[in-house]
Each structure stands twice: as structure tokens, then as C-alpha cells.
Amino acid sequence: xxxxxxxxxxxxxxxxxxxxxxxxxxxxxxxxxxxxxxxxxxxxxxxxxxxxxxxxxxxxxxxxxxxxxxxxxxxxxxxxxxxxxxxxxxxxxxxxxxxxxxxxxxxxxxxxxxxxxxxxxxxxxxxxxxxxxxxxxxxxxxxxxxxxxxxxxxxxxxxxxxxxxxxxxxxxxxxxxxxxxxxxxxxxxxxxxxxxxxxxxxxxxxxxxxxxxxxxxxxxxxxxxxxxxxxxxxxxxxxxxxxxxx
Amino acid sequence: xxxxxxxxxxxxxxxxxxxxxxxxxxxxxxxxxxxxxxxxxxxxxxxxxxxxxxxxxxxxxxxxxxxxxxxxxxxxxxxxxxxxxxxxxxxxxxxxxxxxxxxxxxxxxxxxxxxxxxxxxxxxxxxxxxxxxxxxxxxxxxxxxxxxxxxxxxxxxxxxxxxxxxxxxxxxxxxxxxxxxxxxxxxxxxxxxxxxxxxxxxxxxxxxxxxxxxxxxxxxxxxxxxxxxxxxxxxxxxxxxxxxxxxxxxxxxxxxxxxxxxxxxxxxxxxxxxxxxxxxxxxxxxxxxxxxxxxxxxxxxxxxxxxxxx
Numbered sequence: 001x002x003x004x005x006x007x008x009x010x011x012x013x014x015x016x017x018x019x020x021x022x023x024x025x026x027x028x029x030x031x032x033x034x035x036x037x038x039x040x041x042x043x044x045x046x047x048x049x050x051x052x053x054x055x056x057x058x059x060x061x062x063x064x065x066x067x068x069x070x071x072x073x074x075x076x077x078x079x080x081x082x083x084x085x086x087x088x089x090x091x092x093x094x095x096x097x098x099x100x101x102x103x104x105x106x107x108x109x110x111x112x113x114x115x116x117x118x119x120x121x122x123x124x125x126x127x128x129x130x131x132x133x134x135x136x137x138x139x140x141x142x143x144x145x146x147x148x149x150x151x152x153x154x155x156x157x158x159x160x161x162x163x164x165x166x167x168x169x170x171x172x173x174x175x176x177x178x179x180x181x182x183x184x185x186x187x188x189x190x191x192x193x194x195x196x197x198x199x200x201x202x203x204x205x206x207x208x209x210x211x212x213x214x215x216x217x218x219x220x221x222x223x224x225x226x227x228x229x230x231x232x233x234x235x236x237x238x239x240x241x242x243x244x245x246x
Numbered sequence: 247x248x249x250x251x252x253x254x255x256x257x258x259x260x261x262x263x264x265x266x267x268x269x270x271x272x273x274x275x276x277x278x279x280x281x282x283x284x285x286x287x288x289x290x291x292x293x294x295x296x297x298x299x300x301x302x303x304x305x306x307x308x309x310x311x312x313x314x315x316x317x318x319x320x321x322x323x324x325x326x327x328x329x330x331x332x333x334x335x336x337x338x339x340x341x342x343x344x345x346x347x348x349x350x351x352x353x354x355x356x357x358x359x360x361x362x363x364x365x366x367x368x369x370x371x372x373x374x375x376x377x378x379x380x381x382x383x384x385x386x387x388x389x390x391x392x393x394x395x396x397x398x399x400x401x402x403x404x405x406x407x408x409x410x411x412x413x414x415x416x417x418x419x420x421x422x423x424x425x426x427x428x429x430x431x432x433x434x435x436x437x438x439x440x441x442x443x444x445x446x447x448x449x450x451x452x453x454x455x456x457x458x459x460x461x462x463x464x465x466x467x468x469x470x471x472x473x474x475x476x477x478x479x480x481x482x483x484x485x486x487x488x489x490x491x492x493x494x495x496x497x498x499x500x501x502x503x504x505x506x507x508x509x510x511x512x513x514x515x516x517x518x519x520x521x522x523x524x525x526x527x528x529x530x531x532x533x534x535x536x537x538x539x540x541x542x543x544x545x546x547x548x549x550x551x552x553x554x555x556x
Contacts, residue, residue: 006347010336018335081331085392088295088327089348090320238299 003095004102007086011103015069021107024065028111032057036118049126054118055136055207059200062108062144063176067168069107070151071161073100074230078159093234097156097227101148108144112137132209139206142219146199147172149226156230175199175222247308247322247399247430248272249294254303256289256454263289265454266303271447273399276426278445279434282554286454287434288328291404294432295325307400321350324393328404330386334378338369338388341377342395349396359395367391367421383414390421401425403433407440419444438546448546452554465549472499473518474548478510478538479529488534495528497521512542 015021035057037044046053074097077083086096122128147168154167176199183194183201195201202215249271256264264286271277279287292298294305296316305312307319333341339360346356364373367387372380377388386406393401406422407415422431422444435441441448442462450458450465458465481488492511493501497520502512515521522539529536 002350003348006344010344013340014333014335080334081327081329082333084292084297084327085325085331085345088297088320088323088325089345090317090350091348092317237297 003091004099007091007096007099008102008106011073011100012106015103015107020069024069024107025111025114028058028061028065029114031061032115033118049122049128051119051122051128051133051136052207054115055140058112058115058140059143059203059207062140062147063172064169066104066108066144066147067151067154067165067172069104070100070148070155070168071165072155073104073152074155074234075159075161075164079161087234093231097152097231097234101145101152101227104148104151105145108148109141112140112144129209132207135209135211136207138211139203139215142206142216143199143203145223146175146219146226149223149230150175153226153230153233156233248306249400249430249432250304250306251290251294252304252306254290254293254305255301256286256293256298257301262454264293264300267451267454267456268303269449269456269459271430271432273430274427275447276422276431276433276445278441278448279432279451280436280438280441280448280550281434281451282436285451285554287451288404290451291325291327291402291432291434295323295402296320321396322399324396324398324401326389326393326401326403326406329408330389332377332385332388332392335376337376338373338380339364341388342391345392346395351396359397363391363395367394368417382409383411386410386414386418390418394425399429401429401431403431405435406433407435407437415440438550442546450550450553457553458549462546465546472514472516473521474542475513475515475521476504476510476538476540476542477513477525477536478507480509480535480537482533485532488532491528491532496524510538 015024032054036051036054074083077086087093119128119133150171151164151168154171155161155164157167158164175197179194179198180200183191183198185191186194196218199219202218205212206215251267251269254264254267255262267286267290269277279290281287289298293300294307294312296312296319299313307322310318310322312319336344342360342363343356346359347353351359364370367390369384369387369391372384377385380388386409390403390406393403401422403422407418410418419440422433425431426444426446433444445462447461448458448465449456477492479488488509489501489503489511492498492513497515497517498513499516500514502514504510504512518541525539526536528534
């Protein structure tokens with residue numbers, strides 16, 4: 001746990017040092033702010049004191065931001081060789097991966113913290129369903145964990161960060177969109193299967209304020225699965241892979 | 247803390263990168279790990295440091311098995327991988343703190359440890375800079391510093407001096423020598439003078455197999471079957487050049503004409519005293535002037551080439 005935390009701190013600090021954190025904050029807050037207050041179906045247009053527009057935009061923008069945060073995590077460390085320095089320290093593969101996960105998760109959590117003023121100002125406008133808001137935030141956190149894990153898994157597959165980014169987006173689009181479409185097209189068991197896989201189905205109900213343990217379990221278990229796969233990919237170096245050993 | 251390697255094997259697909267090697271390194275010993283590129287040096291080091299699993303055999307560091315107890319082993323190892331990979335966007339001190347904490351140096355001890363290692367590696371003036379802004383020599387020092395930060399019993403250095411200028415090489419070597427007094431050190435290189443200057447023992451590896459193991463002196467003696475001489479002769483004007491005549495002499499195995507030095511040769515003969523005598527007599531008979539006859543110390547380069555080329 002100690003090692004995980006040390007690595008998480010390093011990751012978090014490297015975001016702060018490299019401007020990534022600030023760019024993310026500015027763009028994320030700008031986008032979500034604009035769509036909540038100013039553009040299209042904003043709160044003034046729908047004339048309801050609700051955070052739903054915010055959650056919808058956050059849902060989409062995290063989808064793009066998180067792969068950009070995670071693409072370097074393992075890919076670049078492999079390319080430059082620092083992964084070898086890291087993993088020959090007193091650190092297990094799992095500690096390295098969970099540390100990286102936690103570092104990115106902290107940054108997203110901080111970004112979400114900065115959106116709390118939106119919530120506060122909405123409460124001034126009218127009666128807000130507070131339960132729904134907290135539920136939505138919980139949904140965003142779970143969704144972020146999900147994307148970060150997928151991103152780390154994508155980053156473990158290659159030593160090229162751009163390839164990692166594209167892979168992560170591909171995985172993201174599948175869960176975000178394609179599985180949803182498939183679920184509405186396919187009949188019977190196939191449809192139900194893709195309905196279950198689709199992240200948006202699970203997120204939507206949370207954004208509306210319904211906490212279903214099945215949704216929570218869905219996000220947590222898929223996050224865990226992706227991290228385990230990333231660990232397995234790292235462990236693969238022990239078996240056969242000369243390219244990764246180098 | 248000793249290192250014991252027993253029948254270690256590593257295969258990549260069908261290729262045997264390390265093929266059944268066994269050796270031992272004792273505390274206070276500096277072992278030079280020598281071999282051409284692709285001989286299996288780096289692979290062996292990656293296995294010793296728990297980065298990669300072996301396909302067969304055992305490695306013991308002290309009382310711990312590398313494959314069974316990697317967490318125990320890693321605590322005692324300082325490792326500088328090939329090409330010295332570093333987080334270029336981190337400042338030196340921050341990076342060293344990170345490594346120290348990861349290696350389990352107690353938080354209270356980190357500052358003193360940092361101060362001593364920064365001083366020892368000569369990083370005092372550069373410690374607040376980003377690693378990416380440092381010259382290659384200083385980066386190498388940072389690499390050494392991160393390997394030494396937790397005061398490991400074992401130091402494994404993969405080509406620690408590549409890309410350094412001669413002054414820096416000497417500095418790093420001195421540092422390694424000094425550290426090596428109380429630790430077990432393995433360093434790989436393909437620069438031969440480096441081994442002679444730093445190592446107590448040499449292990450030459452070729453195509454995954456150990457081809458020589460011993461002190462620099464003992465290896466040199468191994469190659470003493472034949473002797474090499476520097477010879478300079480002056481032939482009377484008008485007579486034919488001596489090269490062919492020298493080649494035809496008994497006991498001569500090879501004659502190398504030294505460029506830009508007329509009349510000077512490097513001759514390999516399969517005996518020492520008898521060859522000198524017969525050469526002298528031959529020169530007298532031919533009325534050549536023998537200007538030089540020096541036995542050349544058998545060089546490690548020659549031994550290395552002999553052992554790794556066939």
C-alpha cells in the first residue's frame with residue numbers, strides 16, 4: 001500500500017509539473033461550464049435547477065480526457081526503459097499499476113471537486129434534487145475509474161503512447177456507444193448481453209439519481225478486470241517477450 | 247552478500263539467450279561481465295534483478311531465491327539498467343527521494359541519505375535541476391545515485407560508462423572501485439581497459455555461455471601459449487624486404503606489418519626464448535640490424551577476440 005501511494009503521488013505530481021493537469025482543468029471546467037450555463041440545453045433553457053446537463057457533458061469529456069492522461073503511463077515507461085528501473089525497485093507489478101491508477105484517479109477527483117461551485121450556484125436558482133447530484137458525482141467517479149483502468153490496460157499493450165491513446169478511445173467507444181447500439185439492434189439474449197456491457201446504460205441511471213448496486217458492481221468489476229489484464233500484460237515479460245524485456 | 251548463479255538458462259522462443267551458466271560472486275568482489283553485444287549479459291542482469299524470470303536454473307542472492315522471494319531480493323539490490331533510463335521531467339532531488347521512499351528508506355533518514363549520496367556522486371550543483379537538463383555524465387551520476395540510495399549490498403551496473411568522456415569514465419570508475427570495497431558488484435561492459443582498471447574478476451560470456459572466468463592476470467596467462475613480439479629490423483640497402491623472410495622463419499605463426507613504421511612488425515610465435523634466439527641468429531646471418539625485440543604483454547583484447555570470435 002505504501003509503495004502504491006508513493007507511485008500515485010509521483011504520477012499526480014508529474015501531471016502538475018507537466019501542465020497536463022492545468023490544461024485538463026481549464027478545458028474540462030470550460031466545457032462543462034459552457035454546456036451547463038450557456039450553450040444548447042443549458043439550465044436556463046430547460047428552466048430546471050438540475051445538474052443533468054453537467055453530468056452529460058462531463059460524461060463525454062472524461063471519455064476524451066482520460067485516455068490522454070493514461071496513454072503514457074506504461075507505454076512511455078516501456079519505451080524509455082524507466083519501467084525497468086521502477087519494477088526492479090521494491091515494487092510489485094500490481095503496486096506499480098494500482099499506483100498509476102490512483103494517481104490519475106486523484107487528478108480526476110480534484111477536477112470534479114472544482115465543479116462543485118456549479119452545484120452550489122444551481123442550488124441558488126431553485127430546489128435541487130440533492131440525492132441525484134451526489135449520485136451523479138458517484139457515477140462520474142465510477143466512470144472515471146472505469147476509463148482510467150481501460151486506459152492503463154491500453155497503455156500496457158504497446159510502447160507507443162499514441163497507439164495507446166487510440167486503443168483506449170476504441171475501447172471507450174465500444175463501451176460508450178457501440179455496445180449500446182448493438183443492444184438496441186440485436187434481439188433476445190444478444191441484445192441483453194450488450195445492454196449489460198454498455199457503460200452508458202449503467203451511467204444514465206446513476207445520473208438520474210438511481211443507485212443500483214448492479215451498476216456499481218459493473219463499473220468496479222470492469223475496472224478491476226482491466227487492471228488485472230494490464231498486470232498480466234506486464235507479467236508476460238517473464239515468459240517469452242524479448243521485445244518487452246529490452 | 248553473495249550471489250550464486252546455478253545453471254541459469256533463458257530462452258526467447260527458440261533462441262537461447264543464456265545457456266546454462268553458473269558462477270558465484272563474493273562480497274567485496276567486483277566482477278566484470280564481458281562479452282560481445284547480444285552475448286546474454288543484459289539478459290543475465292535482468293534476471294538477477296528480478297525484472298525477468300529465468301527459463302531454468304536458480305539464482306540466489308544471499309539466502310534468498312530471486313524467483314521465489316523477489317521482494318526480499320530487490321531490497322538488497324541497486325541496479326543501473328542499460329542506457330540509464332530516468333524520468334527526465336523530474337528534478338534530481340525529487341527523483342532520488344522517490345526512489346529512496348520506494349526502496350523503503352525510513353522517512354526520517356531520507357534527507358541524510360540524500361545529502362550523502364548527492365555529495366558522493368558529485369551532484370551538489372545540479373541537484374535542483376530537472377534530469378532532462380543534465381549532461382550525459384551527470385545523468386549517469388544520477389543513475390548511480392538512484393542505484394545506491396538505499397545502501398544496497400549488491401550493485402548491478404549494466405554498461406555504466408557508455409557515452410561518457412574519458413574524464414568522466416575515470417571518475418565513475420573510481421566511484422565504483424570505492425563502493426566495491428564493501429559491496430558485491432557486477433558490472434557489464436565491452437570496454438576492456440575498463441575491466442582491467444576496475445574489476446577483481448572477469449567473466450567472459452559468448453552466445454549465452456561462459457567462455458572464461460578468472461582474474462585479469464590468470465586470463466592473460468591462459469593466452470600465453472603463444473607470445474607476441476614487437477620487432478624492428480633494418481635491412482642493408484639493395485636487399486629484398488624482410489617480410490617474406492620473417493614469415494618463413496620456424497616457430498612464426500603470424501607477421502603483422504605495422505603501418506607507418508618501416509621495418510617494424512608484430513610477430514606472433516608459438517614459443518618465447520627459442521624464437522628470440524633463432525631470430526637473433528637469423529638477423530646476424532643476413533646482416534640485418536635488429537633494432538628492437540620486445541615481448542608484448544598478452545593483451546586482454548586478444549584473449550577476448552580469441553574466445554568470442556569462433
